Amino acid sequence: MLEELKKLDCHFTWDLQKEDADLNLLEIKFTESLSVQSTDRGNFRQRGLNFLAYIKHLKGLNDKALECLERAKEACNDHFPCVVTYGNFAWVHHHMANDVIAKVYVEKLAEILGAFPTPPAKLLNEVQSEKAWSFLRFSKKYYCRAKESFQKALQNEPEDREWNTGYAFSLFHLEGLEVREDKRVPFEQSSAVIELKRALTLDPDNAMIHVYLGLKCHKNRRNAEAWGHMRKALCMAPNDLSVNLHVAKFMKKEQCYDMALEVLHKILEKAPDSSRVHHEIANNYRWKAWQLGDIHNPEILSLCIHHSEKGARLNPSFIYPQIELALRYAEIKDYAKAKQKFKELFELTNLQPADLQAWHRLYGDFNLYRLGSEATAVNHYKEGMVLQNISTEWRMCRNRLYKILRNNRKDVYQIQEFINSFAKK
Structure with missing residues (x-):
């Protein structure tokens, strides 16, 4: 049976490794997006459910995976898009030790494919497209594979709308991996742009293209153009959760917090259970307080904490909103609640090393700046560095230690020796 399954073209045979992705974030993103979008482009809904089913499987939730696949099957408008869905069905049933049902789906696929002497171009394109988009969505480690998949497809159909859009998105994400400003490609020379x-020009109704062009303009200080693209995107896709979040985050960067809050509250009416929207609302209230020069404003802080708590309840497995909630408790001097929240997060069993590193850095900050416990803070900054340079948090832990060292010339915490030990490795 396993040999037959390996021949299927679906998420289970595309070599998408769970170690490479943030499964919790992917699960929440696709669950929320699918709950909002009602007028989906093409096979977006069916593909999204296929992808979500695979994420559920990787998390060990095979019953939930089957539920997603049933919904994906309902969303199929003909046999061709169902090829990946049926393949996923077969694999999930196999993993549930139900090879009898798995074989039924293998036979269904054989029946569909056997109706043609050679696989039709429409079928090949559908599967290839879903595969390429899955690479792009799964993890930054797969951006190159996504680009190569779209590029290969374009060789045969250079004017295809979807291939061109996917290829452009792949380049956008690849260029976005370069964080150093001096290494970034200038706007005029950007392949992504x-x-x-x-x-x-091929897909003028795609709001996300405007979003990505807007972000490219913004990074290159072409703010007027950026605003134009963002406004168009919002007008074109007022119910698209991803578009609204991108636009709101752009407005936040522009320090237009009231505008961002207006966008977020509108989409919240359509997605009241979106943890990401609640998290963004909380962030904007916090920055609005800074903008007003009134960071302890009780009304704004209350709204900030309300949305932080709501977002945390809706998505307890995503650590960053939870940490920010702990920090908000600290801001209102409810240190007991803050410490309890930090403690709960540290005890989570699914913390990734990068998450743990962030936890150590931020708990160190809490101890240093709120509780005045320099020694405890130093211990946590050191713990964060011990996890190695796996995220930007490592550098932040090191910088905190250097700052303490400058203020404490006697180096009672042996900071210099500790930092030097990393240079020797």
Whole structure:
């Protein structure tokens, strides 16, 4: 049976490794997006459910995976899009030790494919497209594979709308991996910008193209153009959760917190259980308080904490909103609640090393700046560095230690020796 399953073209045979992705974040993103979007482009809904089913499986939730696949099957408008769905069905049943049902789906696929002497181009394109988009969505480690998949498809169909859009998005994400400003590709020379503009001519109703062009403009200080793209995106897709979140985050960067809050509250009416929307609302209230020069404003802090708590309840497995909630408790001097929240997070069993590193850095900050416990803070900054340079938090832990060292010339915590030990490795 296993040999037959390996021949199927679906998420289980595309070599998407769970160690490479943040499964909790992917689960919440797709669950929330699918709950909001009602007028989906093409096979977005069916593909999204296929993808979510695979994420559920990777998390050990095979019953939930089957539920997603049943919904995906209902969303299929003909046999071709169901090929990946049926393949996923077969694999999930196999993993549930139910090879009898798995074989039924293998036979269904054989029946569909056997109706043609050679696989039709429409079928090949559908599967290839879903595979490429899955690479792009799964993890940054798969951006290159996504780009190569779209690029290969374009060789046969250079004017295809979806291939061009996918290729442009792949380039956008790949260029976005470069965090150093001096290494970034200038706007005029950016392959991503060139391809996004081309994609827009072929796919003028795609709001996300405007979002990505807007972000490219913003990074290159072309703010007027950026605003134009963001406004168009919002007008084109007022019910798209991803578009609304991107636009709101852009407005936050522009320090237009009231505008961002207006966008977020509107989409919240359509997605009241979106933890990401609640998290963004809380962030904007916090920055609004800073903008007003009144960071202890009780009304704004109350709204901030309300949405932070709501977001944390809706998505308890996503650590960053939880940490921020602990910090908000600290801001209102409810240190007992803050410490309890930090303690709960540390005891989570599914913390990734990067999450744990962030926890140590922020708990160190809490001890240093709120409780005045320098020694405890130093211990946590050191613990964060011991996890190695796996995220930007490592550098932040090191910088905190250097700052303490500058203030404490006697180096009672042996900070210099500790930091030097990393240079020797």
